[in-house]
Amino acid sequence: MRTSQADIGSKVEAQYEAFPYPNYNLLLPLRSQEAYASHSLFAARVLEQRGRRAALRGDAHPGILLAGCGDTLPYLLTFWEPRRHQLTAVDLSMANLRRARLRCRSGLRLRPIEWRQGNLEDTESALPGGLSHIESYGVLHHLANPARVLERFGRSLLPGGTARIMVYNNESRSWIRHVQKAFALLGLSAFQSRDREAGKALLERLGALSPALRVRFAAMPGTFSNAARFVDTFLHAREARLGLEYWLDAIDAAGLSVTGVYDRYGELDDLANPLLEEPPLEAWLDRIEDRRFENNFELYLAKSGSAPSAGAPAIAPAPKLPSRQFLKSPPEAWFSYPETRGLSWINRHKIWSHFLGALCGREGVTAEAWAGGLETLALQRLGRIGAFFPDDFRSAELKDLLRRPMYDFMEPPDFPGPAPLFGDRGLRSGVEKILREGNRPMKYLDAVMKRLDAAQTP
Secondary structure, eight states: OHHHHHHHHHHHHHHHHHSOSSOOOTTSOOOGGGGTTSSHHHHHHHHHTTTOOOGGGGOSSOEEEEETOTTTHHHHHTTTSOTTSEEEEEESOHHHHHHHHHHHHHTTOOOOEEEEEOOTTOTTSOOOSSEEEEEEESOGGGSSOHHHHHHHHHHHEEEEEEEEEEEOOGGGGHHHHHHHHHHHHHTOOTTOHHHHHHHHHHHHHHHHHOHHHHHHHHTSTTTTTOHHHHHHHHSOSOOOOOOHHHHHHHHHHTTEEEEEEOOTTOTTTTSSOTTTSOOOHHHHHHHHHTTSOOSOEEEEEEESSOSSOTTSOOOSOOOOOOHHHHHSOOOGGGGOSTTTTTOOHHHHHHHHHHHHHHHTTOTTOOSHHHHTTSOHHHHHHHHHTTSSOGGGOOOHHHHHHHHSOSOSOOOOOOOOOOOOGGGOHHHHHHHHHHHHHTTOOTTHHHHHHHHHHHTTOO
């Protein structure tokens, strides 16, 4: 097992050394507002809706771990984690860490961050202890043993410590795995630009032939033009195939619990607000099976226990965000939904200002007087993405509204049917050419075509 773990780790490290992720241009101005749900203050608010006090509320200098930080997260979180929060950024790839540090420097985000290169699975590389929050987005499913790392997270967190993780929805990625298998049979290498271009050309041909795959590709803007994202999706060195029940069992075994689910695409709108109440397992599995839920699992977690109660002497001062945050426009994501697109500029900025003030712990300030006048569905949507929480209101009716389902029922998606790929001479000759140029056995031809055909099926 150790050899397997080391082998997987070395392959994943080699990938991210060659393709730092997400590898956005270092001069590209990133909108820190869009990371509004990616930090310890937001996770604490999620936990507090459950009547528990987060660890960071009782810690003068809370420890925050960015576990698998990539090359953008440290920069973004300097806008959200108060300066008294002690940030540790860990990544397997030194290239990611170099780019992350350079991004912080060039963006004048000059604050102490401890930078560590290491594998989260390596027990000889100790994680910081006494942590208040762990951020690990899109990392665990690339490890040899994710459950073991979740156990390490559980041991490293204080009682009432929080975490945010994102892991793949295994069932919704079956089409991607068929493409990955086809690429493996073709012998395509992530490290050869000729192979990457051949893979892109093959998928572009598929998109032209198959309405089903055209829909899939349209939902992945930028993937084909960004080598790091293309490799991460179709040529990754490791992708664990683990279902929801595995993740929930591993979270429980680590001494953690799910405190909220971020339903990014509104796929759970016929259930109680998942950010405030974990969906019933069977209802969630049903929606995964019939494709009503295809999103990744974005989960907020907490360790059992709590920080000192609200009546205890306060240790930590109220969080203070950079004043420039209040001058920025609100997240574009908040107003990308049908229910919120029509909100006025004034209301959008009221919501943003109130959200920031609530993060900073302004006491006695509620949104009752003005937010209660918003359209019901708009208010519910904003509650499901965390722009509002029940404790923003005094009214029991408004608190209950944020928790209730938005709709009675969600229809399963209607995917286009498969196209007859086997009869397309251009596609078949393209596959033959890749096999020939890579000195691969021509016997793989039919197997590759079957994989590409299967990728059309949801």
